[in-house]
Each structure stands twice: as C-alpha cells, then as structure tokens.
Amino acid sequence: MVDRPRTLRFALLVVALCALVGLFVWFATVEPDPERNHYPDGDDLGGEYDAHVGDRVAVGGTIVASDPAVLEVDHAHGTSRYELRNPPAVEEGQYVRVYATARPDYELVVDDAVVIDGWERQYMYGISILAALWVAARTARQWRFDANRLGFVPRPDSASSTAGDGRSMATADGGDRDG
C-alpha cells in the first residue's frame, strides 16, 4: 500500500534539497556589480587581477609585513599578496578587510578598512564552536529520532510546556544551562 503523505513528504524533501544545491551552483555564478554595492573580492582578484585594475574591490586577508603594509589573501585560486597604499595602522598577523581601489602591480589604495587582531578571530571561532555544541547538546537532550514516524520528535519532558508545572519546566531548562 502506498503511504501518500509519506511519499509526498519525501518528494518535497528531495525538491527542497535539489533547490538548495541549485542555489549553491547559482550563487557561484553571481558576478560583482558595483551598482548593487557588490565589489570584486579576493577570489575575483585572484582569478584575473589585471581585469580588475581601476575597480573598487573588497578584500580580506592577513598582514604579513607592515612597512610597507602587505596583505596576504587566500582565495579559490591560491594565495596572493597585495601592497597596501594609504593603509591603516597595522601589525603583522592582524586580519584586515579593506575597501580599496586596485592599481597595477598588485597595489591596493585603501579607502576604508577594518582591522582585527589574530586573537579576536580565534575568540570568534572558539565562541562560535561552543555555541554550536550547546545547541547540539540541547537538541540531543530534547529531541529524538522516531524510526516509526521517520522524523524527529520532542522527548516527553521537553515538549510539555502546557503541563502548567513551572517548577519542572525550570528544572528541565535550568539543567541545560549548565551543559
């Protein structure tokens, strides 16, 4: 016997997954367009720098020399180094994003920049990983996979917000905050 709702659900799931893959492919074809405030980035410059000479560009990378300032940018085609003209005050190891004009010979004339210390980036990634682990732990504690229904369902004590027992709710959620 065909289980109609289940078949429909899997069909929709496949459609959504295919559409998502389609967006991954489509987004990769989007070209910079200054009219829409979308400037060439590190990947674009790394691909063919000379095609972008004279363009306003938006590039991020690591400072590898400070006098003169040199920005090292990892991109899809490898790694490039750009000498910064009119740079902000920078030290080696800092992460810098610049809004700049591309000049011949890998020179970027900086219009505006954001400078981040190496440890600040590490903080950002560290705290973000902790957040992901927190949500994963909450999910594992509050949801389970129901093989009969082929889906994720809340575990009983996590779903009963209407039970009206404020104490038990407090315990259920309060415990999470330690984890």
Added chain:
Amino acid sequence: MADLLTHVLVAYVLATLASIRYEWISPAHVTAAMAGAMIPDLNRLELVVPPELVEPAVGIPISWTAFHTLGGSLLVVAIGVLCVPREYRRGVAAMALLGMASHHALDLLVTNPTGHTYPVLWPLSAYHPPTPGLYLSSDRWPAAVAGVAAAAAWYLRYRR
C-alpha cells in the same frame, strides 16, 4: 556575521520571551529557534569543505554562501520542518523562522569597510543594503549583552 553565540543567545531570548505569552512554546521549541539561528552560518561549511575542492568533483563551481541568504536559509528551514512529523511542523517552522530571521537582522548591522552588507534577499535581489556598522563579528560585547538578556529572559520565564 556576528559570532554564533550571540545569534544563538538572541534566539533563546526571543523564543523564551515568546513562550511567556504563547504557552505552546516548549523548551524543545526554544531549541528549534536556536538551531534556526545557526542556519545562515552553515556557509562556514567552506572552512571544512572548501568549494574549490567540490568543484573538481561535481564539475561546476559552487558557493556555500547561498546559505547566508534568504533563499538558502528558507530552504534549510523547509528541510528541517519536513524532518519532523506533521503535528510538530507548524511550531518548528515558526521557531526556526524566528531564529533564522533574527540572525539576518543582526548581520545586517555588522561593520563592513564598503559600508554595505550582503545580498540578504538573494535570489530575489542581489542588492547589498547599507549597514549602520554597529559591531564586528569579533567584538566581545554583543555576546555579553545577549548573555545578560538570556539570563533575564530565563529568570522571567522560569523563576519569577
């Protein structure tokens, strides 16, 4: 582009405060909102699976950045909603959308040297709207403020 802890805490605050008014919102729903707030940052998959490694395998370039747009984020919400049985779908959809929307709302405020942010409405529009530049993803204070707000929301909901 704010740090992920800020996003998750803000979703916790919004969902927990909403649960005071709407009793159907359970702790499991709050978690759905927090998970929803992580969706746009799935673009960080690029750190684990660089797109230039995928390209030779599939034959065409791809970009994980699509996750960090309305179109990509909505599709992930839809996929998540289809992974729960029918009676939970409305609640999970509402919560995941709340978390996902709060993520984009916060990221539209992030400082960028161009003065503009990212194409949030893509694929509807490729326009990068201007940003007020309130903070950087590496700033510490957004997570601190969100943490205090989360503690306050928890107190209001479960202790008062």
